[in-house]
Amino acid sequence: MLSTRLRTSDFEYELPSKLIAQRPAEHRDQSRLLILERRTGTIEHGLFSDIAAELREPDVLVANRSKVIPARIAAKKATGGEVELLLVRPLSESVWVSMAKPGRRLSPGMKLSIPDSTLEAELDEQLPSGMWTVHFTGSGDIGTQIRAAGRVPLPPYITDPDAPLDRYQTVYGDRDGSVAAPTAGLHFSESLLESIRNCGVDVRFLTLHVGPGTFQPVKTEQVEDHVLHPEWGELTAGTADAINAARERGGRVIAIGTTTTRLLEFAFHGDAVRPFVGETSLFIYPGYRFRAVDVLVTNFHLPRSTLLMLVCAFAERDLVLHAYREAVRLEYRFYSFGDAMLIL
Helix, strand or coil: CCCCCCEHHHHCCCCCHHHECCCCCCCHHHCEEEEECCCCCCEEEEEHHHHHHHCCCCCEEEEECEEECCCEEEEECCCCCEEEEEEEEECCCCEEEEEEECCCCCCCCCEEECCCCCCEEEEEEECCCCCEEEEEECCCCHHHHHHHHCECCCCCCCCCCCCCHHHHCCCCCCEEEECCCCHHHHHCCHHHHHHHHHCCCEEEEEEECCCHHHHCECCCCEHHHCCCCCEEEEECHHHHHHHHHHHHCCCCEEEECHHHHHHHHHCEECCEECCEEEEECCCCCCCCCCCCCCEEEEECCCCCEHHHHHHHHHCCHHHHHHHHHHHHHCCCCECCCCCEEEEC
């Protein structure tokens, strides 16, 4: 049973702004790695490339192959006022569910122009979530023009104008659909993945398109009152079979990131992981009993976020926050372009 007495403020910690990474490490697999052992509470430090030494046959490593789309589009009202659209989910090639800001003085039927493009956008309907359905029109292929007009939406805490957009993608991401990167995967290089495979570890992929609900802060006082927006995912039969086979052979399931973890846990039924296609809004916080995932690789997350709550469910909250304080003391780099944790 999930706890019903958790407060959002229980997931707060102090972070000096200088530790918010503005650029990634020069080489993907050379970011720092904090290794936390759940049972003993011991903490070790190394480089991310050291992760290969912590894995063994017949483990299976599972990562999210979703790719960040150029979802942020600058638009203008007829009056000249600026509106920023963040495309969240396609309903068709030309109709998207989108966030729009500033939200004031927007109304159904409002038309927006897209500078340096033949595209126009019309706000069709505001949804209960506060998002809009937006209908795009223009000459030529609409989907191609939308992609050309947009840019990759870096998180607002990355303020460096020269931050490398190509590094906000994993090397294996090939399924367009996310508005934010599954950041734990950013540390993997092709050579590191090959080293892991050479250790006898099976490397598999699933897809969970990261939506804005994943990274938005929890604003409710009680954790369980928060509602996570649905996100679309797919776990193929081949990946499910490989995971279950590894488990039967005594291997561990290593989840790369919180998005991978949520889909694996959602797809676990009975005594095995099952194939899945559709939406999930599984919200994991302390009190949750993990059934599919044995080892978690994750970045350092924002205070009060659902991501931090999941990590605190995987390892005891006080232990995780102690590890975060240790990471601050040793000046680890935090958030999307920052360093990583391996929780055993």
